[in-house]
Amino acid sequence: MAKLKKSIEKRNALVKATIELVNNNGFHATPMSKIAKMASVSPATIYLYFENKQDLVNQTYVDMKAEYTKYAFETYKESMPVEEGFKLIWKRIADFKLKECESAMFLAQCDNTPMIDESSRQEGIKHLQPLLDLWGRGKKEGIIKPMSDYLLYAYSINPLSFLMISQKRGAFTLDKTHIEEAYEAAWNSIKNCK
Amino acid sequence: MAKLKKSIEKRNALVKATIELVNNNGFHATPMSKIAKMASVSPATIYLYFENKQDLVNQTYVDMKAEYTKYAFETYKESMPVEEGFKLIWKRIADFKLKECESAMFLAQCDNTPMIDESSRQEGIKHLQPLLDLWGRGKKEGIIKPMSDYLLYAYSINPLSFLMISQKRGAFTLDKTHIEEAYEAAWNSIKNCK
DNA sequence: AAAAAAAGAATGAACGTTCATTTTTAAATA
DNA sequence: TATTTAAAAATGAACGTTCATTCTTTTTTT
Structure with a gap:
């Protein structure tokens, strides 16, 4: 203990x-x-x-997930309007994936392989709750499409992982303009078009 | 030889x-x-x-990538209008990820880890050319946002991988409605809004 | 009957983990 | 404050196992 x-x-x-x-x-x-x-x-x-190698990797995963979400939600307040809150969180996440590129790469690798124990994976997911709550609010207000959270995440957050990995492989460079374009694409894919 | x-x-x-x-x-x-x-x-x-274990994994990767793209482009013709062509390819890709779930999972794992040799990765990328050509045409016609292909891929294609993995983990089930919603989100994120 | 393919057993290297010992830290004593 | 001492932390070497790969023999094909 x-x-x-x-x-x-x-x-x-x-x-x-x-x-x-x-x-x-x-x-x-x-x-x-x-x-x-x-x-x-x-x-x-x-x-x-x-305890052993598996425990080392599990703990590293949970640690980094906590760091990631701490950074993502640091400046967010539940009192913010939905769109403003989402933009803020999105930008923080983008920021993290660029600045703490090593941690983010590691998380991406863990999230796409069976190298992490299921229990640690579950523990990592918990940390995302504030974003899910924000989406719930957005759906209720009719601002965000009434879609599964998995779809919202797949289209508005997860693409950043792909971009980060591409950048790390040297395939292309993610600059300020790209980030703006990416944000527009993210928001367009989840906002409720009237 | x-x-x-x-x-x-x-x-x-x-x-x-x-x-x-x-x-x-x-x-x-x-x-x-x-x-x-x-x-x-x-x-x-x-x-x-x-030759050895690495070669086995490399060849498996390239084989599956070829199968994946063969399926994706099978019914596509370059003479198609951009939006129709994109929709067709997108649906075929979604179809593949659901039906050939094992192959698709393997590809996703390879694409997010350093387990494949760089040369095999490059070889796999080549097969995507028809999609990049379609996007080039769409940009020229003003139908698709003038963004980097990496951004287009990140927002319109890659989310399917995330959804497939979530589904495989039993987190949620991807049904016909989800696929329609996903297509809308994909198209919304890359189409040029006039 | 010769060549190609396949098999199982063997091999040496590398790995995760533990063991026996030493070094460091911090508390207790003088 | 200086010295002693016991516990905690850290270590390098060793252990037993597992693994990728190869060797030798057998089976199948032509």
């Missing part, structure tokens, strides 16, 4: 190394020994902080 | 087993021995058809 006292910096270094190695080589090609080396730690030390 | 003559059924069984195991367990947890067992073949036999 009480696994605290131990150096939080060491834990962070391990999480960071995990992200970097999994991003670049994939889960299947990131041995614990490399993670340890990159974190300047003995392989045995990893097991003081994490 | 000439690796033909050998049973094509055996090769297909290996590719199919690879897809199923990687989909369910991830690359890191699909040993060659399991692939062999599922394909009812000796582990050594795999090496008559593929």
